[in-house]
Amino acid sequence: AALLHDTVEDTDTTFEEIEKVFSPTVRSIVEEVTDDKTLPSATRKQLQIEHASKISQEAKLVKLADKLYNLRDLLRSTPKGWNEERVQNYFVWASKVVSQLRGTNKALEKELRLIFIGRGIQWND
Numbered sequence: 001a002a003l004l005h006d007t008v009e010d011t012d013t014t015f016e017e018i019e020k021v022f023s024p025t026v027r028s029i030v031e032e033v034t035d036d037k038t039l040p041s042a043t044r045k046q047l048q049i050e051h052a053s054k055i056s057q058e059a060k061l062v063k064l065a066d067k068l069y070n071l072r073d074l075l076r077s078t079p080k081g082w083n084e085e086r087v088q089n090y091f092v093w094a095s096k097v098v099s100q101l102r103g104t105n106k107a108l109e110k111e112l113r114l115i116f117i118g119r120g121i122q123w124n125d
Contacts, residue, residue, distance in 0.1 A: 001022075001025075001026045001029035001030050001033075001058065001059075001062055002061075002062045002065060002066075004018060004022070004026065004030050005029075005030055005033045005034070005062050005066060006034075007030065008030060008031075008034045009034055009035055009037055015027050015030065015031055015034075018030055025058075028056070029056065029058050029059050029062060032055045032056060032059035033055070033059050033062050033063050033066070035047070035048070045093055048097050049093075049096045049097050049100060052097050052098075052100035052101050053100040053101070057104065060101050060104040060105075061104060061105055061108075063097070063101060064098065064101055064104055064105055064108040064109070064112070065108060067094050067097060067098055067112065068108055068111055068112055068115075070094070071091065071094055071112070071115050072115070074087055074090060074091070075115070088119065091115075091116065091119045091121060092121060095112075095116045095121045095123065098112050098116075
């Protein structure tokens with residue numbers, strides 16, 4: 001599920017195909033972490049914050065790992081067309097999502113905490 005988490009968003013693959021090739025469990029996890037691309041970006045981002053605490057433990061792990069990867073990637077390289085303000089806004093938004101996932105995995109949360117603190121984002125233990 002972790003490897004497939006962006007598949008439906010980024011390709012023509014369907015949830016049904018994921019279930020057929022992998023399993024209903026993998027489909028369920030992928031569904032939980034997939035954004036509805038028909039919604040505006042701001043709405044999708046807000047829904048990620050609101051839904052993060054309500055998803056399954058497995059989906060929470062996928063979401064934490066994805067956020068960690070994305071944030072490390074941003075630290076390494078700024079996407080073309082992004083300025084520092086946009087990068088910082090992404091970190092702030094990600095911290096709001098991750099705050100809803102606390103208690104999921106200490107190791108991932110520790111790494112994320114260090115990143116947020118390094119970006120000057122308040123992180124209370």
